[in-house]
Amino acid sequence: MLSEVGLELPVRGVLPAVVAALGDAGAGVLVAPPGTGKTTLAPLAVADRVDGRVLVAQPRRVAARAAAHRMADLLGERVGGRIGYAVRGERRVGPDTRVEVVTTGLLVRRLHHDPELSGVGAVLLDECHERQLDADLALAFTVEARAALRPDLWLLAMSATPETDRFAALLGGDGAPAPVVSAQAALHPVERIWAPPPRAVTPDPTRVAPALLDHVAATVRRALAERDGDVLVFLPGAGEIAGVAGRLADLRDRVTVLPLHGRMRGADQDAALRRPSRPDGSEPGWEAADRRRVVLATAVAESSLTVPGVRVVVDAGLARVPRMDLSRGLGALVTVPVSRAAATQRAGRAGREAPGYVYRCWSEATHQRLPAQPEPEIATADLTGFALQLAAWGRPDGTGLALPDPPPTAAMTVARDTLAGLGAVDDDGRITGRGRAIAAAGAHPRLARALLDGAPRVGADRAAEVVALLAEEGVVGPGDDLPAAWRRLRAGIDAGATARWRAEVRRLRAALPAGTTPGQPTGTTPGQPTGTTPGQPTGTTPGQPGAGHRRTGQPGAGRTAGAAGRARGEDRPAGGTGVGEHLPDDLAAGLLVGLAYPERLARARRAGGGSYLMAGGTAAELAPGSGLAGSAWLAVAVADRRPGAPTARVRSAAPVDEATAREVAGPLLIRERETAWSNGDVVAREVVRLGAIELTERPLARPDPERVATALLTGLRQEGLGLLGWTPAAHALRARLAFCRQALGGQWPEVDDEALLAAAPQWLGPELAAARRRADLGRVDVTSALRRLVPWSLAGRLDELAPERLTVPSGSRVRVDYSDPAAPVLAVKLQETFGWPVAPRIADGRVPVLLHLLSPAGRPVAVTADLASFWRTGYPQVRGELRGRYPRHPWPEDPTTAAPTRHATPRRR
Template sequence: MLSDVTLDLPVRPALPALVAALRTAGAGVLVAPPGTGKTTLAPLAVADEVTGRVLVAQPRRIAARAAAHRMAALLGERVGERVGYAVRGERRVGPRTRIEVVTTGLLVRRLHHDPELGDVGAVLLDECHERHLDADLALAFAVEARSALRPDLWLLAMSATPQADRFAALLGGDGPPAPVVRASSALHPVTRVWAPPPRPVAAPAGGPVDAGLLRHVADTVRRALRECDGDVLVFLPGAREIAVVAARLADLRAEVAVLPLHGRQRGAEQDAVLRPADRRRVVLATAVAESSLTVPGVRVVVDAGLSRVPRVDLARGLGALVTVPVSRAAATQRAGRAGREAPGSVYRCWTPAVHERLPAQPEPEIATADLTGFALDLAAWGAPDGTGLALPDPPPAASMTVARETLRAIGAVDVDGRITDRGRAVAAAGAHPRLARALLDGADRIGADRAAEVVALLAEDGVTGPGDDLAAAWRRLRAGTDAAATARWRAEVRRLRAAMPRDRPPPTGATGGGTPADGGRSGGGPAGSPGRLTDELAAGLLVGLAYPERLARVRRSGGSAYLMSGGTAAELAPGSGLAGADWLAVAVADRTPGAPAARIRLAAPVDEATAREAGASLLREVREVTWSGADVVAREVVLLGAVGLVERPLRPAPGEVAAALLEGLRRTGPGLLTWTPAARGLRERLAFCRRALGDGWPDVDDAALVDAAPVWLGPELATARRRADLARVDVAAALRRLLPWPAAARLDELAPERITVPSGSRVRLDYADPAAPVLAVKLQETFGWRDAPRIADGRVPVLLHLLSPAGRPVAVTADLASFWQGGYRQVRAELRGRYPRHPWPEDPTDAVPTRHTTARRR
């Protein structure tokens, strides 16, 4: 076949070495930069050497179709003759087809169906460096199939980056690495132009791209058109940004053609962009144009520097496409598109300093994406955890755990992770396992045709159009108001319908299309009863079956804030027509990091009956006797996940109340009790004894009291019914339960509540500081004491606060003898003139103590 092609592309000189390597080793790696012709010439060269069909796997549908058209054109044929292709929902091959270009996802499904690939002589995995999930699986499965079943099968990995060693090792299996063949670059010189925005723009954080950056991209396109010749290829992260920039360039349409290029378009629209044109063009493209595609006529690239990648929030079960800075490797590939046919230029909308901080390589999808479908493919292959497979990177453990739990919940795998019969039916649908589950289970309820329509709506990216109302989008597609979207949707509906088991019983009451005018159920029955569901309820039922954790109930009647059954708060966009619906089945939601709630992007209104039916696995009745934050709450609750449906009061058992009150103590602390002065004083004395005498005395800090509450509060907890009962507890009496008998007998001796002073007064000790108990007493009442008293078996001196006749401290001491010899003289000199009627003896140790403020007369 290669001999039929006269085109001399740079990869051609390397093809004899490549064929020789494949003959010798049966596997190899071809490293060739973009534009060298590896995607088109390598399959032709391999087809000349094998007897079976050559399968060429591409990561994207648009690339698969484009590669097939390019090879067919080189052979002077139409697609479907010696070169054909197969993508989801479309296949063009014939009896003479030798080369079939497929998507990596389709290759994975074929390997599941026929691991031997009996009619295939070679498998070529193109752009394997992009590290999509399906590409990783296709590589791993093909390597094992070749090793175990088809040692004669040729296996070739093709990459545009020089990181070939890891793929060579994987292809080599247990033997030596597969040979690596390198082709020289075909790129013409590309001049780099750094074109950052004149003013700083917000970095992407999961939300919309800064409007200022999109304005700047449009301005940079105008600049490139003025400064350079040829067509301009503009890289933007997604279809929405393409539409915004296209609108800003609308005034140029008389001079140039402004064309979009992205995965949501119809094949014919994509093909038109990939054909030469007779006028100058500006092609606004997503990452689909980074590799495998050649947009003819391009001499200039304008790169916004952003890429859109999948991310999953494992804790909340939310998946989203987020916008991130492009990697340096991807930026190089993008720039190379300007130098395929002639010298060109690349305008990068960032600075050299920013460029140096970009990641070197794009993050592999396995590290960040939802792995539910990936895990099902592994289970279907017979390797639930991927052990022993030639995966470039192992899947993250946390993501795989969540994926397997999801598969078990829908019955697709057993407790050991092995695929079940139901799991095989789910896998056969060729959709995400959640959507496949909704398709299979929803068909019995709303009919196979309507179920396929809803699932196609959710599975086929970009067909829903504007707005967040799923049922409205469904009606638009049935009406055909957007021809391109409708065509893609109907193709997916046909594919899903064909994938469904033929022996399913007809659903009750399902009759096909149409919508009741009243917007409710015809027949008025609840979900599950005979009667046809409206579009809203049918769509909501399918969404709920797929994503039961996203069934959401409005928080406040008529509002736009919701609580999803998975426990995540969610909000509708301002002005949404869905606001006020009591229940929503949320199909698409995402949450910006740091945001308090997820944003609902696509949903259908449902009623409680439908929510209960769709989320039946989340329904549970819970007997709750808990601490609510203010008191004990005793109730029976019917829950749909985190959403409460019904609440009934119940009479709790005493033990349940005690447990709730203990929880209240743990959350609130001992302050939940009423601490009288006597109780506080006793606690302080106990704390002093523990500090002074050791662990034989109970610990009475907050944490210890809470931990020991079943001991010292046990009788009160056994009879309490609410918080108020705890507030009436005699805490002082309860605390004494902490004391063992010997300690209880000596408490008043070791830590006396009061001390008798020389005047005869019994003065209370203050134990607030357990290191230094304080005795505040008037100085005249201590006459006759030579030393301060000691407590705790004489281990701790009491700290005396000696007061003036007016009750104010004049001295603080634990060494009374030293005070009498020194400090007292100064105090006497200062105060006896102020208080002449109070005794101020020269020797207070021999004086008569008194608590009276004036001399008494007989």
């Protein structure tokens, strides 16, 4: 076949070496930069030498179709002859097909169906460096199938990056890497032009700033004015493509502006991928050949595709990648800066046919800070479908497979939990019969579950229509109202989106098991819709009941949606086939979304508002002006949350009612008896929840005393020991115990707040058992309770070691102040200490008491722990200052021999 092609491209010279390597080793790696012809010439060379069909796997549908058309054109044939292709929802092959281009997702499905790949002589994995999930699986499964079942199968990994050691090792056998063959790049230089915006644009992962789109459009105008040839513009998504196209609308009288992304119809993609061959422009849909073109493309144009006529690339510098918020179960496509490797790939589009130019909408300094390579999808994406594929292959954890990178543990745990909740895998992670049915649907496991379980409820056609709408996010259109988008597609307002949607509906409808109730409701057309990328799901599990919660029942499904309909007077006509098929469309859509994402069922926080709480525990907001505002319940299909934002933003949802929510999220429906500390007191109630959403509650007349005690302990730890009734005696005892701990060591209990709260069950046990509410804590005898902390062997010595009062020489019993455990204080009038040669000591004589000696008026005149020294040096000064002020009180010259007194000399009459 290659001999029939006269096209000379750089890869052609190394193809004999590629075929020889495959013949010798059975596997190999071809490294060929963009524009060298590997995608179109290598399959033809391999087909010349191998028996059986050559499968070429491409990560993207656009690239698969384009590669097949390109090879067929080189052979002067139409697609469907010796060159064919198969993508989701479309296959063009025939009995003479020798080369079939498929998406990596279809290759994975074929391997599940026929691991031997009967009739296939070679598999070529193109653009394997892009590291999409399906590409990783296709590589791993093909390597294992070749080793175990088909040693004669040729396997070639083709990459545009020279970092091939990893792939060579994965494809090699007996410890030796597979041979690597490299081709040189096409010799067309590309000049880089740095064109950052005049003012910095703040990055936002959920949206592209209009200011940046303005700048991209202005850069396109600059490129058209400064350079010749067609312009290829890289933007992150279809929305941005539409935005820039609108900004260039005034150029359409002299420039053809064409979009190129994966959500378009094949015919529309062809318009961007081929220059018109008729200069008069008479062929439908093609512009005149002499007009310049501006092709606005997503990352689908980075590799494997040659957009003819392009001499200039304008790169916005952004890429859209999947991200999974594991903690909230929210997955979304986010916008990130492009990697340096991807920027190089994009720039190469300008030099495929001649020297070119690339305008980069960022600075050279910013370029140096970009990541070197894009993150592999396995590191950031939702892995639920990936985990199901592994389970279906018989390797639930992927161990032993030739995966370029192992899946992250946390993401795989969430994925397996999700699959277990769907009944797709057993406790060991092995696939179940239901799991195989889900996998056979060819959609994300959550969407497959909605299809299989929703068809009997709402009818097979409506189930396929809504699931196709969820799978093909690109057909939804503007706004967050999913049923409104459904109605627009039925009406065929957007022909391109409707065609894709209908194709996917037909595929999903055919995937339903035979005998599924047709359920054709009024107003629908059989076999509509389509789907591209499975919606991003969540793998969260609702929070388990914490301390103080008791689960007393798990009702499973509540009232059925049909019952809800009858409650609204929507009786089913005689002869109907099922309760759900006569639900209104809005409620049917909500039911299906709820089946796919039960943890995203959401109830309004207040009537008529746009703020919601999802069953998974995440708060969510509708956009201002949303038509869904005021809905009491929503089934959220798509939501995302900006980093650091307290709530998620609802992007797509359908209204539901509580009965439907209870039905579709049965496993999340729990009835609990809950006794907890709430709003400053014990609250005991029976509550029914749907995940984090509280549905009903009623007070418990006789709560469990143990749980009441636990709640009271929680209250003490939250609000502090001040909840207890602390008398002066209790405070004094606590201080004495703290002194003993300080002076005598660890045999005495700690009585600081932290220690008392930690030991509360021990010293407050009987009081907590008797208490029922906050007020009861204020009546606790804290003094008696604290004594429980003192070991029995020490309890009798407390008054000896830390006496509450000390007898002074005058005979008075004065209270000791233990507020400072390191220095207990005795405040006593000076005249009452006459005759005391030294200060008293406590704690078995280890600690001297700090004397606060007071004047007759009770004011401190001296502080000392060394009374003997005070009598010698301090007292004479005090005597001289005070005896004139207090003449009725004794001030002897020798206080150590004077009689102590607590009385003054009586006045003379």
